[in-house]
Amino acid sequence: MKTLHVIYTVIAVSVLTVKTAASPVLPILGTAKDVMSFGLDVYSFFDSILGEDETNSTPAPIDYDRIIKRTSERIKMSTETIVSISELHAYLSELRNVAYTVEQLLIQMEGMIKAKSKDTREELQRRFRDNFERQKTEIYKVKSLLTFKVEVSGISSTLLSLIANEFKCRMTSLEEFQNYYMALVSDVVALDLLNEKLSERNLYNEAVGSWETAVESLFDDMEVPKNACRANFVELAMEDISRINDPSELFENLQDKYSNRGTDVLHLSGSYCVWSLKAYDKILQKVKDNNMTFVFMSGEENVQSVTSRQFQKIVSVARFENCIDDKDTTKVISYFDVLDKDLVFWLMYPQDQDAEFQILLGQNSTAETITTESDGTKYRTVVYLRAQDHSTISTLTADDFDLKFYEKAVSVGVSSDLKTWQLGVIIGVLVSVVVN
Incomplete structure (x- = not known):
């Protein structure tokens, strides 16, 4: 297996705790149903505008405004936000590449939604299909990227383990990272289901079933480092207690x-x-x-x-x-x-x-x-x-x-x-x- 070499420098990357005023509010995606909902809405929306009775008119205002708003928010979230992490450059580069690819496909999806004519929409659909097929391997990495292993100082670790160690088991940051990652997975689900809708052979049911299984597995994977942090809670808390003397600072930290x-x-x-x-x-x-x-x-x-x-x-x-x-x-x-x-x-x-x-x-x-x-x-x-x-x-x-x-x-x-x-x-x- 190819080894990813970790660069020991502090780098500014998008991973979720420092939010600017311009940054969108991340959705709370705590269940498989939450993760799947955006994709199901996208599929349903395009199913309604690409049916046999399709006209050149704009979709119903409520549906149109809602799907445009959610798509726009996802485009901003796909590459924006989050925290400075050291020692994770190789893994985070992979994650950022996925996020960038997702962003470009979301922009193309938004273009299809806003298209005013059938001809324009069909041309955008063709481009989306071509780009999706070309980038499919890249964006499907979200299913397994967290559990890829890298060797650090002779020890093999997963991305999740590295992040948990870097955050020193800061549960708030771990949960924010999880929410960011699952939002990215949710975007990929939406793009994949849209691709099925545009395909000659629509395998919608198979795709939904496959993603539901993958999402449940990802949630299980994310519990592993969090459980390890919980198991070491007393030891970790004592380090903070011994280090911080100001009661208010200690309280906020804990x-x-x-x-x-x-x-x-x-x-x-x-x-x-x-x-x-x-x-x-x-x-x-x-x-x-x-x-x-x-x-x-x-x-x-x-x-x-x-x-x-x-x-x-x-x-x-x-x-x-x-x-x-x-x-x-x-x-x-x-x-x-x-x-x-x-x-x-x-x-x-x-x-x-x-x-x-x-x-x-x-x-x-x-x-x-x-x-x-x-x-x-x-x-x-x-x-x-x-x-x-x-x-x-x-x-x-x-x-x-x-x-x-x-x-x-x-x-x-x-x-x-x-x-x-x-x-x-x-x-x-x-x-x-x-x-x-």
């Missing part, structure tokens, strides 16, 4: 790169008490300059908690000054257990510390927050729960949690019943820190 996961960032720099379930890989954390940052990743087992009334009752049993006490911890765990919920993370802090905290929750966050008052001080509590697994018989206890208590002496009024061992600047040692 939301963008791992759009398939819900991620919240809780940055703590004042007084707080935390209970976090041990050996729960969806809670990542680091400490830097006496600041603690937690990243909570929602999973399918995570649930929105309980009613406000139930939650208020549960929170009221946990006093901030005593929240590191095993008895208080056990009470709260037991309350949730009765409701068939497991507590996986609990944060309580004085409300007047809000300015020192950054609690950044995503749109689909499973966090539950509430404000309570104790001894004249208002507190906020953030809780994450998970649905209990009834296939296992196990009840959580205080020993299942890491307990962290940090207090700035000037921040919280000392209650008369505060235990002696709780006084001081640092009362509990921050433990289980993954990243220093």
Whole structure:
């Protein structure tokens, strides 16, 4: 097999994340039906204007305007947009060649649609047929281009694998690339079905069946690198957490790169008490300059908690000054257990510390927050729960949690019943820190 040599330079190519104001909005093509729809519409349109009763008149305004608009958008999308990628020059050159060929054939198709006379349309049809047959091998590459292999540093990789590595598993970019590629496939389907319509022997049904199979296969292929990225999510996320110290920047980075996961960032720099379930890989954390940052990743087992009334009752049993006490911890765990919920993370802090905290929750966050008052001080509590697994018989206890208590002496009024061992600047040692 011929080896494609990768050029190790950063090149500007059209692959999908930087959109200009003039760029068209890419259609969301998430299913085989979405990919096939443009081609089916094109075929239906030409079937209506090339039938036995064809006249020289322009097609019905609604159909005409709709097909012209969609064709024009596809012409712009075929070669425009997207991102700078390094180390992929050989593969992307192949992809760009396909996109350029598709663009030229779409322009010819648009000319046929706009033709005012039968003679003009027939001449354009002949040219389209000739050009399509000449370029057929080139544009059919979209069926297999993603899985062609190239050797890089002695390792054989597919285009999809190379792109996933280059994007460092940025899921948003991978999905945008997928949408761009499937839009290109959708264009080729339309061109192929139009060619069948113009052929003496119309194999429409066979062509549709073949493309449906190919499109399903492409979607399956695209899931392979995305699944690999999902499998390495914790390791990849930890690299970002250790590298980025600004909470807002970290939050935006995680939301963008791992759009398939819900991620919240809780940055703590004042007084707080935390209970976090041990050996729960969806809670990542680091400490830097006496600041603690937690990243909570929602999973399918995570649930929105309980009613406000139930939650208020549960929170009221946990006093901030005593929240590191095993008895208080056990009470709260037991309350949730009765409701068939497991507590996986609990944060309580004085409300007047809000300015020192950054609690950044995503749109689909499973966090539950509430404000309570104790001894004249208002507190906020953030809780994450998970649905209990009834296939296992196990009840959580205080020993299942890491307990962290940090207090700035000037921040919280000392209650008369505060235990002696709780006084001081640092009362509990921050433990289980993954990243220093």
